[in-house]
Amino acid sequence: MQRILQLDFVRGIAVLGILLMNISGFGLPGAAYLNPAWHGTPSTSDFWTWAILDITTQVKFLSLFAILFGASLAMLIPRGGRFLFSRLGWLVVIGLMHSVFFWEGDILLDYGLIGLFVWRFIAQVEDNDRLLRTGIFLYFVGALVLIPYGLVAGDNPGSSWLPGPSSLEYEQFWKVQSGSEALLNRIDMLSSGIMALLSQYGWQLAGAMMAGAALLRNGWLTGERTSAVYRRQGIILILTGVAIQLPGLLLQIHLQWAWPWAPFFLQIPRDLGAPLQGLGYVALLYSVWHSLSQQRWVGWISQVGRMALSNYLLQTLICTTLFYRLGGFMQFDRLQLLAMVPAIWCVNLLFSHLWLRRFRQGPMEALWRQLTRFTAGASVSSSK
16 A cells, blocks of 8 residues: 555654653653642743643644544555454554553553444445544544533542652652552553543544544545645634633633643643644645655654654653653653653654665564454555
């Protein structure tokens, strides 16, 4: 199957962009991911870093990655159900190993599980408009499920939102020391994550994947609109996304990230506006694609996209080494963590470039392909 350069490029952007938020998930306690006031009033540096990332990147690249995943499912459906079931099943296995043995913030398991359900619907629904409407509806439902979550959350935020000294000490202990204690904690978090996936986040993932499949089929994701159309749509999508999210961000600040408003009710505007903003970024890139595609750096980012799985896992290896093995956990603030991201990006770019000079696929992509071929009992194109 012939690769589509635009999709590889956007996938590379998404993989690199996800690290902008994941870096705090690696370097700070779990409570800090959404709550800048996890240890009291945030410093000026922490506040502005959180606020800028919240409005520009939080959920945007994750939503975009889910949309692209749905587009990939649509492209692979002609391979047949046995192939897709095997491919997604192995992604579940890889994600399970990643979440239990390496990092509790894994997304691969979620994508594999939801993909096992979504691909059948994508295959059966030939009407792109219906597929897109269904995807939007499911995403909307998933966001609104946060309302009953917030209503039953109670008045006590607990250590997941406001950890005390003992909770922070214990989290640092099991993450840095690793071993059986880390395994038990990650397994416990995995079970909670699966429950959240089934009751709330999975609806959003399914909706984004369906929308991505529809946008691939109608040519939007493959760059088949004019530059003027993409430019106009990009501006509208970004402004609309920001307009939806900004009140929620301002209310979080006004309420001082109060429980349960900040972790539940005020996440809804961000979740609703994020995919619009992410697609707006894509539209603006596509509006200048004719000149953009001539740039060498675009090819390098596209190589990252071709090796998305390998690069996502490479980011985990780098960050767990820095923060858990070398003692960097809880030693840096948000701005300092953000300053580390470009260096990790450079590793992703260099690794992808050097690897693809000798091989046609990334190491994990090749392994994934071989495992899929083994269990599906069918020939798998070397391009996938």
